[in-house]
Amino acid sequence: MELIGDSRQQEERFKELAYQATKIDIAVAWVGPCDAVEVLKNCNAKIRMAVGISGNNTYPDTLEELAALETVELRIYPDEPREIFHPKYYCFYGPKNVCWVGSPNLTLGGFRRNVELVSESVIDSEKDTKYWFESIWNKLDTNPSHHIKKYRESWEKPKFPPSPRRIPQHEELPALTEIHTWDNFVDALRTYDEHCRSEQYFSVLGDTHSWLHTALVGNKVVRIEDWTTLTERQCYVLRGLTTKNETEGVWGLFGRLKQARQASYILNNERKPSVNVCRRIIRQELEPIFGCPFVDLPNVAQRAVYGISRVHRRGVSYTVGAAAASRWLTLARPDGLVSVNSRSKTMFSTATQLPQHSLHAKYDRLIRWIHEQAWFNEYNKKEPKTRLEKDIWDCRAALVDVFSYSSWKKD
CATH class of the missing domain: 3.30.870.10 (Endonuclease Chain A)
Known part of the structure; x- marks a missing residue:
């Protein structure tokens, strides 16, 4: 035994x-x-x-x-x-x-x-x-x-769809700019996690219905080599939407593509030839991201934003949009890339002094700023305390999106 x-x-x-x-x-x-x-x-x-x-x-x-x-x-x-x-x-x-x-x-x-x-x-x-x-x-x-x-x-499934609420003024939640060490980062995520669990049906670090779960599941989906074979559920994960029968996830926590019409059209599980060509092109643009070393990641990611935002090749042309590109890049490399969406862009602009309207055009500069933060690199010198902490480390850049929660308004 x-x-x-x-x-x-x-x-x-x-x-x-x-x-x-x-x-x-x-x-x-x-x-x-x-x-x-x-x-x-x-x-x-x-x-x-x-x-x-x-x-x-x-x-x-x-x-x-x-x-x-x-x-x-x-x-x-x-x-x-x-x-x-x-x-x-x-x-x-x-x-x-x-x-x-x-x-x-x-x-x-x-x-x-x-x-x-x-x-x-x-x-x-x-x-x-x-x-x-x-x-x-x-x-x-x-x-x-x-x-x-x-x-x-x-089964007592969560309410659908999510309806984030403004955090009461008396509840102080840490801002991204207040995070200086790895322990600060983990403690802050736990604080947000506790708040979400008390206020919402989703959380930050939960086994399901959480930012961490979405990052881990999304990473597996985005790495599927042939996007023309994606199931309806996998397409919903990439779009950041949740089906009415979904019981395991809240996929929109890194930004939903509900209003991104062409991105949604490409991922609506249709099998039209032009759609399948576009899916293959997007997946090809993502391929260099997966094994890219951190030193090269900002530049490679910036090229991918351009390549994915407007797909134009062999007679196929779709304006997918930079928001969709940054979402898929984040799922591809949650350890090193971030999602620039309608709620996170204010936070990123405040932290980096980059204008909101140029965050996608200067995505490489945003990623360099993330990589320069002490908390981003500090944990690499330590042994993981728990398996959860290792998962956080593997998704640390993506989880920065959590800090935009404090600016959410009631839908």
Whole structure:
């Protein structure tokens, strides 16, 4: 038996075991959007999953995504008033049969944010562990679809759409220009996080419905190599909009492209030839950003703003706009680029003394100013205190957008 208490080791070991396995049995209280779920989607193992839905902590979108996979057989443990389905059981059958029993649910908190503990054991025979799982599995409905539908209908999803409110005058929230050290930066984000949690249905650092979650999800979407294959939901993530059935995110926290008509047209999930050509061009303009070193990033980003803002090539011409360009650049490199939108431009102009109307034209100067701040570089010399702090570091430039919250007006 081995105890695994480090979240990074848990993630890495989970991935290793999943990709080695031919069969996986899972029984957990909750599932939600996380890298561990992505691993299960991409591995070749045949997977049986028994999932609980108590307390609205399981996300309907994730259930539907898993149920749609050919490699996954999903069964729902119904919500009982006096009984909560609460196991955390993972059994991997491969070169070695390995069983995990511990505390992490199949969620971002379970595999990344929380302090969790797993007991790993090598089992000699499938019979050693299957008796318990089979006793649960065999009593569950083989058709999860109506359970998922009923659960989605009763799930207490956030209000739609967001309606930010002006912060009362007596509530002091730190300004970007007041941040001097990495600890200042993290403390300020926590302050904003607490305020948002009390005032809104979204937050700054939450596992879902937050700036941090939007940056992490958006980064995965923008890196998809072929934008002509984007799903409707992925297009909504890039546009900063939220579908009526969305349960996992608030995508507009870095600026919405609702009024950017041509950007919206390009990402409205149409399959017209000119639209697909434009999508490919935009994705090509973003490609140099992904692996660009910080020293070159301001100049490379400025060229990308120009290239994306007005797409004109091979008879295709769209004025996408610089706001859309800076949003996609921010999702591409949340560690080094910022979104210049209707709410953040006042903050950036005040901080840098650059005129608001020229922030996109002088985007390279804005990015250099961000990179010159002490908090931006200080943490690189330290060991991360927590996995959350590491995530903040990886999205530190994008999260500057949070500081524009203090200037939001009631819609």
